[in-house]
Amino acid sequence: MEYKSRKFQRYKKVWEEAHGPVPQGQHLHHKDLNPGNDSLENLQLLSPKEHAQLHQRLNPKTAMPKECLDEARTWHQSEEGISWHRKHYHDFCKESLHQRIEKVCEVCGESFQGLWQSKYCSNKCKARARRASGIDDVKRICVSCGEFFTVDKYRTTRTCSRKCAGAASSITKRSKP
Known part of the structure; x- marks a missing residue:
């Protein structure tokens, strides 16, 4: 040693x-x-x-053999495996997993009662955090000027600015009979 x-x-x-x-x-x-x-x-x-x-x-010697993994999967899906997990859930996890504790919202800073993994006090704050993270951002080409711009993928925005939106709107209005 x-x-x-x-x-x-x-x-x-x-x-x-x-x-x-x-x-x-x-x-x-x-x-x-x-x-x-x-x-x-x-x-x-x-x-x-x-x-x-x-x-x-x-190191294949330390890796779990495929046969063991298959047998483990079968056991965990069996009645015995399911009842074992259910018993351990009730004995060790149920109270601590569902216990509400005092938390502080990561977006607005307000106190709230939440589960151990909760980060936000409301769906509004959760959506605000998701938008701020940019996880749903995509690049699109402006229909008016042809430049690239970034926008949330769930928005229907087709232009990069209000100026281009006005230009696109007037073109659309003129083309209608």
């Missing part, structure tokens, strides 16, 4: 001399999977999740 501890310090020192301390919650990974190769080019910074997934994919 002492050897592993000293070894960890060796490649950690190599990284720290070049990049500074390893950020908390990050792992150093040997790209060539050789723990004896502590060269800087061979070290890579990964999140714990990425590091575990990478080693799982690279």
